[in-house]
Amino acid sequence: MGSGDTALPVTLDRSSEVPLAVQLADALRESAASGHLRGGDRLPSTRALAGRLGVSRTVTSAAYEQLHAEGWIAGRHGSGTYVTTSPPTGRPARTAVVARDAVPPDLLVLTPGVPWADGLDRAAWRRAWRAAADAPPTLYAPRGGLPEYRAAVVEHLLRHRGLAAGTESVLATGGTTAAVVELANAVLRPGDVVAMEEPGYQRAVQAFRRAGLTVVPVGVDSEGLRPAEVPAGARAVYCSPAHQYPMGSRMSASRRVELVERARAEDFLLIEDDYDGELRYDVAPLPLLVSLAPDVVAHLGTTSKILTPVLGAGWMVAPPSVTSAVLEYRDATGTRPSPAGQRVLVELARHGDLGRHLRRLRRELSERRSLLVTALRAAGIRVLGDDAGAHLVVPLPSAEDERARIAAGREHGLLLDGLRRHFTGPATAHGVTVGYAGCSREALQGALGVLVDLLWGQRG
Template structure:
């Protein structure tokens, strides 16, 4: 492509440096189709002459795009576009006879991470570094050593757990499926919090287990309600999902003693245990009783589900059974997300992101909570995580709130769908991580009208 064909113009009165303007313009040209992967760019000298700027400007812009991976130089040939950067393209409207897409709702459902907060340069650097190792034909069923080392350090620093054997997993639900296949048997009874995480419920049921719902309250799961004949107990003690309470110290001890006495396995889902804002992250059940607790963690709430990476710390017999299950089924967690997490940890980007994430979500929770409570609307849940609960009295009221919110351009969730049995508690869950802060602010006024 000739330099004269490039739709580039620079504003010399702008406070934005010319090199930054030029890099942005070239990205935009690729985003709207003027440039495509494989197109040859003009030389820095030719482009500088065409734009009437110094070669320092064009060289700096090219260096930035090269560092980001969008362009590459070929010796003796020139500089080429390697791939097309994502960019907003002008809307052409729906085709004749095709209905326009509905307006985008502000997503205030729980379980969505603050993925927009991931620092772009760190994200790109981690993915580039993750692609450096040569492809391997050897399968590491336990997970990549660098990833397991990074998780061990993460658990010690952020969760106070001196982990023994760490296994990589594909995330919490994938780990539950593996435990069901490796450790439990069809017909076994499994106790699960009610309300609770329904994907875990479905994973156990589809593996042939009988799910036994166990009630929770402001102190978390009730160990006194756990039947003695269950083989496993699944719970989220650090931040109960979805009600948001934490298991008291006395109940933790009671649950561990029950598990030891009855030969139960406690499956601890620590899906967002790093995200506490009032006190330090609570000690793990796995630290209290590593002999009877399988600890599960995930990157899906602190980073993004796109990595498909989690971890398991379990008693040696359980870990060995999981590895045997993987060998027998030919399965293993994907190494791609493991490599990215290991690189983020190696450069210190994971720790910096967690500190940033806690600050952001703490401020968002305070904003939502203060707005609701000042209007006389009650709020449930600890000062932690990425969602809170607004209770109500009935299933029809819960459903009516959700419908009214959607009409106001807001997507909410309800407690009723988080029950494995008949719902007994009702309310709406408000997630505050999945949208921009601006969108969150704009949703608060209509939200008050819906919930008030």
């Protein structure tokens, strides 16, 4: 390399499928973007660089031509080739992105929101995917969801949630959070007030806030959300009446009526999150809020708790004005739920596998809950939550106590969750939420002794 040329830290991988010219262009571009090369630095000639790297001049010439076209370098007649662009000032250091959902392999997952995916019948699962893959490729995915999927949801809601809905009121969604994003952007407007149960589902809170909405927390107790605390002027109220998340209570009939009457009188939308409404063990699954007031309720359901989140399949049952606004939003943004998960659910329902799985799921989780509650109460440990779903709550006296129990759990190989992260504002309740679906029954039984010891100080 001649005098004045900038040293280049370039290494080419000849075993890679990426062409050498592309590798070289990428390396030089990264050097310029990172600041190793700056505007005004002279590069070696294509011939000199080819000799240094042991490649043909064709490779270096192609790389320089690409960077010249992008504006990173320029040639000066009789002088050489120079870098033209310096990196932006204050360029942040590149950091590794760690997946928030990653769980250390040595921890037993006892957090809420995790389904019993291991309980899926593998033969039925494979059969459903094979049948789904037999569908011919299409150029267009219906914006409301596959007709056969919407029909399967209608049948599911009638059989397992007691709701008689027409397919015209049902839309496929990508899951609860995806549906909330659509409602926040299609139905509500920036600046609108959304009343949100507190503690509650924080992904919904973030979806509302990112759409420019104002989230106002509303307290919950043993009867669910308190309607009297919904502020005047609210445009929507988000709640989980069948099994409040995360406290586990059900909304009383009187509060449901009060909430519906206010929604009609004050013209706001009730967003009903029925995330695990199929999982009831003491009585039949509770009637849906949308069955009481289909004119003011947008009902959201999902397969993520009864099957697995990887399907990315859910549904919305809502008034015509809401479904029309969501469909217009999908047209405007070019977004719509993927048909793959929809087709799998259709096949599971068509062969009766979905119904069989739900019966098995209820039986298994009911027995796990009984096992867990019996062990905790035998030690004098208080337990909150209805006989439903896949988690329970052990209340604690303070935030410090909550943090200490969760940390102690990790030290003993248990991944637990606390109430604090479910609050938008300051936590007014403290405790540990214990999920019992994300591991095997044998692992749960093996962890009972350690779990009771960790929580025993809360007895009485």
